[in-house]
Amino acid sequence: MRNTRAVIMLLLALVLAGAAVLAAAVWMGGQNTQSSQKVVVALVEISVGSKVTPAMLRTLDWPTGALPPGAFGETKLIEGRITRANISMGEPVLESKLAPVGATGGLSSIVADGKRAMTVRVNDVVGVAGFALPGNFVDILVNTQDDRAKLTGGGELAISKIVLERILVLAVAQESSRDDNKPKVVNAVTLELTPDQVEKLDLARSVGTLSLVLRNQIDPSPVNTEGATKESLLGLKPLNPVAPPRTAAPAAPRAVARPAPPPPPTDSVKVIKGMDTSVQQF
Template sequence: MRNSRSLVIIGVALFLGLAAVLVAAKWMGEQGAAGSRVAVAAVDIGQGSRLAPASVQLVDWPAGSVPPGAITDPKLLAERVTRADIARGEPVLESKLAPPGTTGGLSAVVAAGKRAMTVRVNDVVGVAGFALPGNYVDILVNLQGTTSDAGTQQQSISKIVLERILVLAVAQESNRDDTKPRVVNAVTLELAPDQVEKLDLARSIGSLSLVLRNQVDPQPANTDGATRESVLGLPPAKAAPAPVRAQAAPRPAAPAPAPVRRPEGVLVIRGLDAAPQATH
């Protein structure tokens, strides 16, 4: 009795195990059949490069993990330009491609509504070469104290005028290589139109410096700027009073003419002649 019961239990277990294997095999077969072919980079593709047929290949991708914006039709990649670096084996996403019809070069990297502007830098202004493409910087302007024609004294000040500005390129290269710093003489920045105007004025009235910032820190600085008094801990300088212009002295009024006094006397009439005669 016990042996027959054990055989039944073993048989049921074998049946359930075989059924589980068949169900798992069927599920895996369905998942493989429902997979998609996704375009991935066959080689490392740099920013602003035009895609070539040899640089992209289609590979099988599980249907449940296809990234949003993945390209499944190779025809959609013809003559497209990349907006960001794409590593080998990485899916080619629509977000990393410039709009169709865009020509290659730096213009394909500039976002819609933005402008690219180049400023001259040196090894100090350029954060010792650590301001690389893809980094974010703040722009600092230093204004020296001047005296206006009216005699008003304008104090020296150092102030952050633009924040979280994307570096598009350094010198003539836009490749994002973070392995080592590069000391260059020019940096190209991505700016909004109003920021372009502010930066153009700032570099004409003072000296510029770049301040490297954390890429994931969106908080604004909200500073009042640094002056000579704030750095040295001195009280704020009082504005020099405007010079008072000397007023012309008023001209004295002309004296009124003295009234003409007629001599007092008696009028004597003799015939047809009349002559006054003084009295004592």
């Protein structure tokens, strides 16, 4: 009798334990389904300006709470798109790193909305010895003549001034790849600018010589300098402006004397007395 009750209790315990394990498995499966979502990630390194193919992508389970904005859940939604930034292996493919739908590639596909691409001539010195690479930020310096000195009677004043800050380098020569970190000495650099900056840069290269100044990638702080002149460079005191020579005031024209008007006519009578004649006026 006791053995039968023990066996029944053992069987009941086994049934309850199996049910608990089954319920826990079902619950955990439901939790996993609700807390993760499929996200498309890069299977290989994808460089800027590349056309995305299915061989470059795969899907992974990604925690729903940490899902990055702009992520995709299916590879077919990305197939054929052009990248506007480098995508590392295992990194989620985001909408912000892709060119608009319909873009066919090339440099125009990686120019940000509202921006323009403009190319300037450089050399090994102006181009920071080739260290200004795609993806870097540069400041633009112009060396020109300050014509305002002429207004005070002086000559032209040389000045060097930073006119544009934190400008993105899109390409050097004909290359826009950002994978290679080796310096490249080239004769042209393509920059990404706003329309206002394009106008300033076009004027700057026509009135003086340009130089690129490489800056820290994560330094967004703007600067506002007054520009460097020979006086500030050498620590000289500014000269007093030379006053323009005064010109003599023109002499006032002399008044021309006008002849006196003739007297008004009066009544007269001519009187003849023998050989003498006279005029009598009234």
